[in-house]
Amino acid sequence: MIVERVLYNIKDIDLEKLEVDFVDIEWYEVQKKILRKLSSNGIEVGIRNSNGEALKEGDVLWQEGNKVLVVRIPYCDCIVLKPQNMYEMGKTCYEMGNRHAPLFIDGDELMTPYDEPLMQALIKCGLSPYKKSCKLTTPLGGNLHGYSHSHSH
Template sequence: MIIEQIVGNVADVAASGRHIEKVYLSSDDLVKRIQRVTTDHGHEIGIRLRDPKDLSDGDILYMNERNMIVVSVTNDDLLVLRPSTMKQMGEIAHQLGNRHLPAQFEGEEMLVQYDYLVEELLQQLEIPYSREERKVKKAFRHIGHHHG
């Protein structure tokens, strides 16, 4: 089976008694438009998306009256930052930007993929953080640019 487009997302579509089969992907795999994956039931699927869109947790790859095949993102090793002042937020945002590290935000938390150098920096700047295994909804996207 070749999947060329996303049917929807389980957050928006009721499963209505359908059997759900899952494809487990790391957040890094969410940006790949072409890949071969295996469901938790052992079915091999090719993904070749026509639209240049990243996959997200809960995306429905296939659906009929009885079955759904759904993307489930595996946990990432994350640093969860909780700056307590605007100064701390500015300092860490500037430092992470200089390193071109992608970040995501959930509520008042900033999420970055674990890096021991970033952890050392957080300790030096005395910014509150924790290291957690957590599922992210979308890929960490590197923004390409050049310094001119």
């Protein structure tokens, strides 16, 4: 099956009457233009995302009658911080940004994919990060993929 657009999001409808099949899209894949996946029911799915918008949790990619194919973003290990004040918020954002780490937000928690050196660096800075399994669905800022470069200071 090849899908080329998002039809709607399941948050807008009642799922009780639908037969739902999920396709897991990792947080770092949501902006890819072409994906090849296997749904939870074993259907091979080709996704051509030509409009450039990131896929979101609950996006319906296909529907035929009462059957739908829905995007699901799986849980992954994350570093989580709950800044207690503006200083901690600033320090967290500075340290994450300095390492080009993708940053996500959920309520009062800031999250990034788990990375042991980053975890240790945040602890060393006096912050209180902890490890938790999360769905990274709400990016804060534009850099989902992260990258690195060297500085010559």
